Amino acid sequence: MTDLLQVLPDFNARPYTHLLPSLDKALITTNDLLTLEAADVAKRAQLPAGELRKLTDALVSALHRSLGFGGEEAAGNSFLAGLGSPEASNSEWGCISTLDEELDAALGGGVPRGYLVEVTGESYSLPFCWLLNCLLRTAWPNQQSTSLPRPYSQPLA
Known part of the structure; x- marks a missing residue:
């Protein structure tokens, strides 16, 4: 011990x-x-x-x-406690949208912030691109806002 x-x-x-x-x-x-x-x-x-x-x-x-x-x-603050409630929104639980409505629905609104998530796929590039998308959506909370500094200036090639 x-x-x-x-x-x-x-x-x-x-x-x-x-x-x-x-x-x-x-x-x-x-x-x-x-x-x-x-x-x-x-x-x-x-x-x-x-x-x-x-x-x-x-x-x-x-x-x-x-x-x-x-x-x-846990009953009041847990992400999992709100999965069953239809009024739970992405912003309320701090979810990151996957940009796929069916996948977001299956995940209860998206990928929850503050949780570890394992992403697997047939090739290396697909999970990597999906992870990069989630990271950019986290760093850039409001996509419509142009006054915020962008996390990168050149698109990835």
């Missing part, structure tokens, strides 16, 4: 201080706690499995809070 403060610097470990020395001694990392069964970790560290489950649950909820989804704030 020596990596706990690197993974979650604001985590309140006070309720679990009696577990941390044994976890350090057994060389159990935060990743181990999150991915392995509590019974296996309990055997390795010689700790009660119930206490480790409580620590793991606290770690998961702290990770969710640090990433912006989890707890009460």
Whole structure:
């Protein structure tokens, strides 16, 4: 658990201080706690499995809070909470349009800002061009405005 403060610097470990020395001694990392069964970790560290489950649950909820989804704030602020509502617009959720209405509808309004998205395709150029389009639309929020400086002056050849 020596990596706990690197993974979650604001985590309140006070309720679990009696577990941390044994976890350090057994060389159990935060990743181990999150991915392995509590019974296996309990055997390795010689700790009660119930206490480790409580620590793991606290770690998961702290990770969710640090990433912006989890707890009460998820219902009000999460991008995914608004996908089902028809009144959600691209500007409300900060989506980047793909310029394809069907794809935007499938994505719930476009590509959400602040999320990692993997784009794959048959060739290298198609996903690259699509990604470049999204980047330009992000850097240039209002395409009708000519008073804003353009992100580039020459078209790509």
